Amino acid sequence: MTHRLTLPLALALALSAGAASAADGAKTFQLQCKTCHGAKSSPAGPSLAGVAGRKIAGLTDFTYSAGLKAKSGTWTDANLDGYLAGPMKFAPGTRMATGVANPADRAAVVAYLKTLK
Ligand code: HEC
Incomplete structure (x- = not known):
């Protein structure tokens, strides 16, 4: 009996959480990332405009570490998640x-990064 009610409820909650996530990520970004990541690259950090799908360590206006340059591939969701989960790892x-x-x-935060063009 109860599963008839709980399934739509769980779905509704999942959908509302998904819709809120980029906005939540924007808040975290303002607090934890923006000091180093501005609209333009600076010595403090590379620009993250258009970072989703971009080559890892791919900007020419920022001098990346050898560690990040050694990574191949692009900034997929999984790579962004992995980097932010443990940058040094x-x-x-x-x-x-x-x-x-x-x-x-x-x-x-990853959902928010994908909105940066
Ligand atoms: C203290 C400064 C600082 C803060 C705070 C910071 N970053 Fe970074 N970030 C950097 C630097 C420096 C690099 C380049 C790292 C390298 O060359 O190894 C970088 C690189 C990145 C990259 C890879 C960009 C590329 O062009 O390949 C992503 C994605 C990123 N940061 C996301 C974030 C997010 C999201 C946050 C907030 C949760 C954050 N950073 C907070 C300094 C910072």
């Missing part, structure tokens, strides 16, 4: 130490 020798430990917060 994903790319030993990277100059970025900041991560997002909470998986839900991290998913929200």
Whole structure:
């Protein structure tokens, strides 16, 4: 009997959580990332405009660490998640130490990064 009610409810909750995530990620970004990642690359960090799908360590206006340059591939969802889960583990020798430990917060930040054009 009860599953008839709980299934639509769970779906509704999942959908509302998905819709909120990029907005939640924007808040985390303002607090934890923006000091180093502006609209333009600076010595503090590369620009993250258009980072989703971009080649890892792919900008020419930023001097990346050898650790990040050693990674091949592009910034897929999985790679962004992996880097933010453990920057040093994903790319030993990277100059970025900041991560997002909470998986839900991290998913929200990745959703937000994908809106940056
Ligand atoms: C203290 C400064 C600093 C903070 C804070 C910071 N970053 Fe970074 N970030 C860097 C630097 C420096 C690099 C380049 C790392 C390298 O060359 O190893 C980088 C690289 C990146 C890259 C790879 C970009 C590319 O062009 O390949 C992503 C994605 C990224 N940061 C996301 C984030 C997110 C999301 C946050 C917030 C949760 C954040 N960063 C917080 C300094 C910072």
